[in-house]
Amino acid sequence: MQHERVITEFIIHEFLPDVGADDLDADYDLLTGGVIDSLGLLKVIAWLEDRFGICADEVDLDPDSFRSVQAINAFVERSLSRPAGVS
Amino acid sequence: MHDTPIVESFVACADRDPGAPALVWYEREISYGELYRAAVAQRDRMTRLGLGTDEPVGVLAAKSPDAVALVLGCLLARRPFLLPSATLPHETLRTLFGAAGCARVLTPDDDLALGERAAARVAVPPDTSFMLTTSGSTGTPKIVPVRAIGVDRFAAWASVHFGIGPGTTVLNHAPLNFDLCLLDVWTTLARGGRVVLCDPAQAANGKHLLGLLARHEVHLVQAVPMFYRLLAEAAGAHRFDRVEHVVFTGDLLPRRDLQVLPKLFPGARLHNVYGCTETNDSFTHEVDPARLPAGPVPLGDPLPGVQVLVIAQDGTPLRGRGTGELYVSTPFQTGGYLGEWADVGRFGPHPHGTQGVQYYRTGDLVVRGEDGQLVLRGRDDFQVKVRGVRIDMQDIERILLDHPAVAEAAVVAVPDDTVGHALTAAVRRVRGSGLNSLVVRGHCARWLAPAAVPTTVRITDDPLPRTSTGKVDRNLITEQSQPSR
Numbered sequence: 415m416q417h418e419r420v421i422t423e424f425i426i427h428e429f430l431p432d433v434g435a436d437d438l439d440a441d442y443d444l445l446t447g448g449v450i451d452s453l454g455l456l457k458v459i460a461w462l463e464d465r466f467g468i469c470a471d472e473v474d475l476d477p478d479s480f481r482s483v484q485a486i487n488a489f490v491e492r493s494l495s496r497p498a499g500v501s
Numbered sequence: 502m503h504d505t506p507i508v509e510s511f512v513a514c515a516d517r518d519p520g521a522p523a524l525v526w527y528e529r530e531i532s533y534g535e536l537y538r539a540a541v542a543q544r545d546r547m548t549r550l551g552l553g554t555d556e557p558v559g560v561l562a563a564k565s566p567d568a569v570a571l572v573l574g575c576l577l578a579r580r581p582f583l584l585p586s587a588t589l590p591h592e593t594l595r596t597l598f599g600a601a602g603c604a605r606v607l608t609p610d611d612d613l614a615l616g617e618r619a620a621a622r623v624a625v626p627p628d629t630s631f632m633l634t635t636s637g638s639t640g641t642p643k644i645v646p647v648r649a650i651g652v653d654r655f656a657a658w659a660s661v662h663f664g665i666g667p668g669t670t671v672l673n674h675a676p677l678n679f680d681l682c683l684l685d686v687w688t689t690l691a692r693g694g695r696v697v698l699c700d701p702a703q704a705a706n707g708k709h710l711l712g713l714l715a716r717h718e719v720h721l722v723q724a725v726p727m728f729y730r731l732l733a734e735a736a737g738a739h740r741f742d743r744v745e746h747v748v749f750t751g752d753l754l755p756r757r758d759l760q761v762l763p764k765l766f767p768g769a770r771l772h773n774v775y776g777c778t779e780t781n782d783s784f785t786h787e788v789d790p791a792r793l794p795a796g797p798v799p800l801g802d803p804l805p806g807v808q809v810l811v812i813a814q815d816g817t818p819l820r821g822r823g824t825g826e827l828y829v830s831t832p833f834q835t836g837g838y839l840g841e842w843a844d845v846g847r848f849g850p851h852p853h854g855t856q857g858v859q860y861y862r863t864g865d866l867v868v869r870g871e872d873g874q875l876v877l878r879g880r881d882d883f884q885v886k887v888r889g890v891r892i893d894m895q896d897i898e899r900i901l902l903d904h905p906a907v908a909e910a911a912v913v914a915v916p917d918d919t920v921g922h923a924l925t926a927a928v929r930r931v932r933g934s935g936l937n938s939l940v941v942r943g944h945c946a947r948w949l950a951p952a953a954v955p956t957t958v959r960i961t962d963d964p965l966p967r968t969s970t971g972k973v974d975r976n977l978i979t980e981q982s983q984p985s986r
Contacts, residue, residue, distance in 0.1 A: 437937065
């Protein structure tokens, strides 16, 4: 839950600039909804690395982890709880 | 067969029935007699300028009865004239006038000298009357000299095909510089009909268009798809049952707009007309209102005297089914672009024989189906590669327009180092629909290949920018879509 707000803000800023934060449900499917494509996915991952210090090389980049704001939040929480330097 | 010059036919009409109405402009009606006198005054003014024989002049005039008289004055003087859009930027106009060899530019009540140096020494082909320009939706406008005999032949065909004569009222929606006027203004005036002129300043105002049709008893409407869309949005329960012919041209008519036509015009025959500025009209297809085609409207039959070639990708003429580029040769066509554009390779003989026939390469891709019918597939300019996938931007536009809250859509490609081209969709939403990019993206993702889903979606409530000839201004939209960093 804790990062959902900032993730929503990023998605909206980057892909849906005319949409209000309240209009994007946390479980909305961003992949089948055409919001994030493969290139967009790279943008999201670059931002996660930058914002949360997650090292993408060390985690499993399954597209399902980025399917919704909820899923991205879960991915961030999982990655942050992992001890640094251990793959 | 010899066809009477349109200007002689116009003079004959004014002679026969000087009181007959020629033009409607807002609440004013201008008779053939008045218009003839104004045209003669324009010709005489031109004579006093002491121009060289066959020296072309520039005509800079927004649509008005005076502008119509000025063009008729040029035709009476048998002087070639360049008629660009008066809304073009100053520098572009100067370049165009110079390239056409026009040292003098006339407005309805003034004239300006551009100076000898500005005007190139150009050999305007003999028998040139109008010099039109291409739309420039994909670059600088090119100058298209139109042969007077081509205009006369066209008027002879069009007046018979659409039954234009005394008592006929024709709506003119296109700007005066647009080739559509060869039918709705110049053919009508050569046959004694009445032209209802739509002010270009009101051309995108659906309510105004509705008023023009409701107030004046219009029999023939010719317009680009945008007109029918605007009219349908404004029409409500209005029906125009006096309209006998509805002509749509200039672009693909989206299916849902086609579906509206039989309701809006219950008594009309529906015509899909295909043409270009370079060749004038080349094909016409009549749509049966009771049996609208499920797919795109076919191009139909070539006009009398028109020759058609479809050239496959390997450069050979296509026989049977398949896709290729459309080449046409018409009795109305130009001999080629003027000046520096003369050698752009759009005009030439049959690639494999048949001497003597000059074809124009349209740049339009067509598909020939099982039934032998040709269907417009899109322009080659509209194809780009996104992530290695060939994408036709018009396909995306069609999908966008299928969404009920999308009023207008244009898709442009911005070169991108990463993906080849990044697609931007500009969408005007139906007022009050609350459409946002979330919905648009979802809609695209449902119907399009992933690479065809636009990278950027811009929603607006304002009409999309248009070029001087009424086409969506893709250059401007592309420019607005360039990353600012």
